[in-house]
Each structure stands twice: as structure tokens, then as C-alpha cells.
Amino acid sequence: MEDKKVAISVQNVNKTLGDRKVLNGINLDIYQGETFVIMGGSGCGKSTLLRHMTGALVPDKGKVFIGDRDLTTLSKDEKDRTKRKFGMCFQSSALLDSLSVEDNVSLPLREHTKLDPHIINIIVKMKLGLVGLRGFEHLMPSMLSGGMKKRVGLARAIAMDPEIVFYDEPTAGLDPIVAAVIDKLILDLSKKLLITSVVVTHDMNSVFRIANRVAMLHAGRVLEIGTPEDIKNSKNAIVQQFIRGETEGPVNFIDKGDDYLKDLAE
Amino acid sequence: MIKFFEKIGAFTKYGCFVLVDFSKLSAETLYWIFVGPFKKKPLNTPHVFTQMVFMGIRSIVIVFFVTFFTGVVLAMQAAYQLAQVGAVVYVSSLVSISLCRELGPVLTALVIAGRVGAAITAEIGSMKVTEQIEALETMAIHPVRFLMAPKVLALLIMLPCLTIIGDFSGMLGGYLMGVFNLKINSALYIQTALKFLSLKDIYTGLSKSIVFALIISLVGCYQGIKTREGAVGVGxxxxxxxxxxxxxxxxxxxxxxxxxxxSNL
Structure with missing residues (x-):
């Protein structure tokens, strides 16, 4: 991995949302062509971190480099140009519900390229073919199941042949078979198209299926970073509790503090 | 007491923030409508036309009914007063002038604010809470250019048109009332109406409707994009x-x- 080029570099990123410090000095390097998984419990800041990498949020402190360009200091036009290099697959798919499947996938092509509509049509068909949705071009998003929407979202994310694809919980809320299909898609895309994939998830099956490297986030910090094997053999109690999904451990959801009774009485 | 002043301060600060924010969005929208197309970044034309159909064509019926009955009511109320001085024939000019200068543009704008302004906010708001706006931004597609500017342009074109329709249907209401109920001669009614109605009455009315179109569409877009927290937020x-x-x-x-x-206009 060491000789590989860094695709994304997150340096000392801090972010406070409301009065809660969500990210607290995050440092990460993601290499070109790898599948990098960011995992952690709900509310640990992993989606927020992803939003910093896509430029949707600007850090209070720190830098985010895509290649050699610092997203935090780019002008609007340059930022837009950088954004065209990546695709994003949203947790809620975020398809435009007023547009058909075909129009959703072709949208970035129509907006950013001067390609002939006929060629755009062919590209859309190919991308939908890649995610196994050929023949669904004319349906509206409201007519699709959750898994299909995710796959259309994925087709849209790769429509512009991006260098980097971000996935926000791609398998959340899907049945195990569709989840495995999505995982396979992510792997295929990385291998066939040499795409750098950044996946945010807390689905442990998925993590060990797709990851080249894994970062575990906890309370706005990177707790551990390494290959799936490193994570499996980690000595960190929080990491172990998380990958085994145990209720007892350093992370406690059930509050048994002394003020519990007082709180109830209030 | 200090709390009271704190509240006033906070309110003023928030008000200024909203004002600046709103002005920024407005400036950006107008930029994409009037300058953007000359910099090779044209608007989403099909979207402009779909919106024109939704905002304009589909509002004709409601605008017609509202202004038509206002014309009828106006004629009755005017006749009630003018009959006392024996000047019932001037009902026609009163109806036409007050409709063109005032009631036509304002009533049409209010109807459209309820129908179209609400739709703009609800659409953009639900797109905001379902991450669709963020998806556009991530694809480097400017939501103001892609979503808002076409809506503002569509209403800028359609509201004056609707206002003209409103003016006419209001006058029609007044005419029917005047001719069939007040027994004014049809030709005399039309003649009196046109005699006192000057071009400036019409264009001052239409110039108002352009301002109203900007208000409805920009406020709709602004509230939509500022929507927070789910379905309640959209409402x-x-x-x-x-x-x-x-x-x-x-x-x-x-x-x-x-x-x-x-200014004597």
C-alpha cells in the first residue's frame, strides 16, 4: 500500500455541529484504487466525515485533500470541477423523484458534458446494466424498491466514470442477498474500473467482504485503522465490542448512573 | 429587563441574517436567469416550460373565478353608492380602473401565492429533507440554477399573463352585472369603461405583478431551501x-x- 498514491487525505479535521463536537481531529489517508471502509456506531461522525470529503460540509479546522487539491480552500468553480471526479451513493438513494430512472442517471452527463443524447442513452443503458437494472429506464423512483433505488443511485454515481465513489451506508435496510449484491458491485467497480471506494457502514459482514482497509471511528476520533485482519485482532475493547455486537463493554447504552432515580422522579 | 433586550437583540440579529441570506439567494437566482445563459450555462429549459404550464395554464380557472366574482361584487357595491348621485353608468369605469390598477394584480398574486408559492416551498423543502438537494450539489449541479431559477423565470412570465386574464375576467363580471342587472346599455358600458381606462393603468398594474412574481417565487424558494427536520419542517x-x-x-x-x-403615474 505504501507506494500507492494518496487519493484523499483528511488532515486534523474538526467539526462542531450545534453544541456537539462531532469530529475531533480526524487524520486519514485513502490510497488510489483501494476500498476503504469507515465504520463506527450511529452518531460517531462517520457520515459527517464523508460529507467533509464530498465538500458538502466545510471543517471548522483542518484540511481535506482530493489528490493534491485542498477542498477547503478551492473557489466555487474549482470545487465543482473537483466534484465531477467523484460520485456519491446516498443512504436514502436521493434520486430526484420528479425524474425517471433514465433521467436520474443521465442527469450529470447532460449537465456536465456535451455528449450527443444518443450516446448518453447508450451510457445510461450500460450503467444500468452494470447494476443489473436493464429495462427499468422508464420507471419513476417511487415505483422502485429500496434495493433498486440504491442500485439506481449507484448507477448515477458512476455515470461520469468517477475516480472516487463515496458510499453512505450502501447496505443499510436491505435484505442480505441484495446487500451481498451491492457489496459485489462495489468490489467489481473497484477492480474493473480501478475506482477508489470510500464506504461508510456499520454492517460488519459487509466490512469484511469488501474492505482493503478499515478505520474505526468513535466519538469523533479515529480509534483504529488497518486491514480487516488488524481490526479483527485488535486489542481495543471498543473495537472488539463493536465487531462482535455485544451489549456489555466499554460502550454502554443502558444508563445505570446514580442520577437515574432522580431523573425518573423529575 | 435585560432578558427582554437580549430577545430584541437576538431577533434583530436573526432578522438581519435572514435579510442578507434572502438577498444573496435572490441575487444568485437573478444572475442565473439573466447573466448565466450568456456565459454558456443555460437554464434547464424543459423545466421552465413544465413550470409555466403548472403555474400558468393550470391556474387560469381559479384566477378566472376569483376575479370574475370580484368584478361582480365590485359592480354591485359601486352601483349601490353611485345610484345615490345618479351616476350608475360610471360603474363600468370604476370597475375597470380598480381592477387593472389594483385588484387584478393583487388578487391574482394572492391566489398564486397560495397555489404556486406553497407548491414551490413544498417541493424544494421535501427535496431538501430527502437529501436530493445535497445529491445535486455533490454532482456539481447548482440547485439554484437547476431548480430555483427556472421556477422564478416561469412565474415572472406567467404572473403578468394571469393578471391580464384576471383583469379581463373581472371586467367581464362587472359587465355582466352592469348590463343584465343594472340595465346599462352594453355599448355605453364598454365605451365608458374604455374612455377612462388609460394605458398607464394597465402597465402600472402589470409592473406590480412582476414584483409580486419575484416575491412569491423567491420567498417560496428561500423557505424551501431553509427547510429543516422532516415532514413537520416542510409543513x-x-x-x-x-x-x-x-x-x-x-x-x-x-x-x-x-x-x-x-409621481402621478
């Missing part, structure tokens, strides 16, 4: 959008009428 934003539009329309009408009145 609140929609209500706020309509209420704000109503107040601003009446306020702008007052200011514009003042300007026209004092």
Missing part, C-alpha cells in the same frame, strides 16, 4: 412561505401604489 416552511408572501405582496402593493400616486 412549517410551506405555511411560512405563504404567510410571508401574502404580507410582502400587500406591503409591496402599498409601496408601489404610493410611488405611482405621488
Amino acid at each position: 412549517e416552511a410551506t405555511t411560512l412561505s405563504v404567510v410571508t408572501s401574502f404580507i410582502l405582496i400587500i406591503l409591496a402593493d402599498c409601496v408601489l401604489t404610493g410611488i405611482y400616486y405621488f
Whole structure:
């Protein structure tokens, strides 16, 4: 991995949302062509971190480099140009519900390229073919199941042949078979198209299926970073509790503090 | 007492923030409508036309009914007063002038604020809460250019058109009332109506409708894009959008009428 080029570099990123410090000095390097998984419990800041990498949020402190360009200091036009290099697959798919499947996938092509509509049509068909949705071009998003929407979202994310694809919980809320299909898609895309994939998830099956490297986030910090094997053999109690999904451990959801009774009485 | 002043301070600060924010969005929208197309970044034309159909064509019926019956009511009320001085024939000019200068543009704008302004906010608001706006931004597609500017342009074109339709249907209402109930001769009614109606009455009315179109569409877009927290947020934003539009329309009408009145337009 060491000789590989860094695709994304997150340096000392801090972010406070409301009065809660969500990210607290995050440092990460993601290499070109790898599948990098960011995992952690709900509310640990992993989606927020992803939003910093896509430029949707600007850090209070720190830098985010895509290649050699610092997203935090780019002008609007340059930022837009950088954004065209990546695709994003949203947790809620975020398809435009007023547009058909075909129009959703072709949208970035129509907006950013001067390609002939006929060629755009062919590209859309190919991308939908890649995610196994050929023949669904004319349906509206409201007519699709959750898994299909995710796959259309994925087709849209790769429509512009991006260098980097971000996935926000791609398998959340899907049945195990569709989840495995999505995982396979992510792997295929990385291998066939040499795409750098950044996946945010807390689905442990998925993590060990797709990851080249894994970062575990906890309370706005990177707790551990390494290959799936490193994570499996980690000595960190929080990491172990998380990958085994145990209720007892350093992370406690059930509050048994002394003020519990007082709180109830209030 | 200090708390009271704190509240006033916080309110003023928030008000200034909203004002600056709103102005920024407005400037950006107008930039994409009037400057963007010359910099090789044209608007989403099919979207402009779909919106024109939705905002314009599909509003004709409601605008017709509202202004038609207002014309009828206006004729009756005017006749009630003018009969006392034996000048019932002037009902026609009163109806036509008050419709073209005032009621036509304002009533049409209020109807459209309720129908279209609410729809704009609800659409953009639900797109905001379902991450669709963020998806556009991530694809480097500017939501203001892609979503808002076409809506604003569509209403800028359609509201004056609807106002003209409103003026006519209001006058039709007055005419029917005048001819069939007040027994004014049809030709005399039309003649009196046109005699006192000058071109400036019509264009001051239409110039108002352009300002109202900007208010409705920009307030709708602004409230939509500022929507927060799910379905409740969308509902609140929609209500706020309509209420704000109503107040601003009446306020702008007052200011514009003042300007026209004092500059003898």
C-alpha cells in the first residue's frame, strides 16, 4: 500500500455541529484504487466525515485533500470541477423523484458534458446494466424498491466514470442477498474500473467482504485503522465490542448512573 | 429587563441574517436567469416550460373565478353608492380602473401565492429533507440554477399573463352585472369603461405583478431551501412561505401604489 498514491487525505479535521463536537481531529489517508471502509456506531461522525470529503460540509479546522487539491480552500468553480471526479451513493438513494430512472442517471452527463443524447442513452443503458437494472429506464423512483433505488443511485454515481465513489451506508435496510449484491458491485467497480471506494457502514459482514482497509471511528476520533485482519485482532475493547455486537463493554447504552432515580422522579 | 433586550437583540440579529441570506439567494437566482445563459450555462429549459404550464395554464380557472366574482361584487357595491348621485353608468369605469390598477394584480398574486408559492416551498423543502438537494450539489449541479431559477423565470412570465386574464375576467363580471342587472346599455358600458381606462393603468398594474412574481417565487424558494427536520419542517416552511408572501405582496402593493400616486403615474 505504501507506494500507492494518496487519493484523499483528511488532515486534523474538526467539526462542531450545534453544541456537539462531532469530529475531533480526524487524520486519514485513502490510497488510489483501494476500498476503504469507515465504520463506527450511529452518531460517531462517520457520515459527517464523508460529507467533509464530498465538500458538502466545510471543517471548522483542518484540511481535506482530493489528490493534491485542498477542498477547503478551492473557489466555487474549482470545487465543482473537483466534484465531477467523484460520485456519491446516498443512504436514502436521493434520486430526484420528479425524474425517471433514465433521467436520474443521465442527469450529470447532460449537465456536465456535451455528449450527443444518443450516446448518453447508450451510457445510461450500460450503467444500468452494470447494476443489473436493464429495462427499468422508464420507471419513476417511487415505483422502485429500496434495493433498486440504491442500485439506481449507484448507477448515477458512476455515470461520469468517477475516480472516487463515496458510499453512505450502501447496505443499510436491505435484505442480505441484495446487500451481498451491492457489496459485489462495489468490489467489481473497484477492480474493473480501478475506482477508489470510500464506504461508510456499520454492517460488519459487509466490512469484511469488501474492505482493503478499515478505520474505526468513535466519538469523533479515529480509534483504529488497518486491514480487516488488524481490526479483527485488535486489542481495543471498543473495537472488539463493536465487531462482535455485544451489549456489555466499554460502550454502554443502558444508563445505570446514580442520577437515574432522580431523573425518573423529575 | 435585560432578558427582554437580549430577545430584541437576538431577533434583530436573526432578522438581519435572514435579510442578507434572502438577498444573496435572490441575487444568485437573478444572475442565473439573466447573466448565466450568456456565459454558456443555460437554464434547464424543459423545466421552465413544465413550470409555466403548472403555474400558468393550470391556474387560469381559479384566477378566472376569483376575479370574475370580484368584478361582480365590485359592480354591485359601486352601483349601490353611485345610484345615490345618479351616476350608475360610471360603474363600468370604476370597475375597470380598480381592477387593472389594483385588484387584478393583487388578487391574482394572492391566489398564486397560495397555489404556486406553497407548491414551490413544498417541493424544494421535501427535496431538501430527502437529501436530493445535497445529491445535486455533490454532482456539481447548482440547485439554484437547476431548480430555483427556472421556477422564478416561469412565474415572472406567467404572473403578468394571469393578471391580464384576471383583469379581463373581472371586467367581464362587472359587465355582466352592469348590463343584465343594472340595465346599462352594453355599448355605453364598454365605451365608458374604455374612455377612462388609460394605458398607464394597465402597465402600472402589470409592473406590480412582476414584483409580486419575484416575491412569491423567491420567498417560496428561500423557505424551501431553509427547510429543516422532516415532514413537520416542510409543513412549517410551506405555511411560512405563504404567510410571508401574502404580507410582502400587500406591503409591496402599498409601496408601489404610493410611488405611482405621488409621481402621478
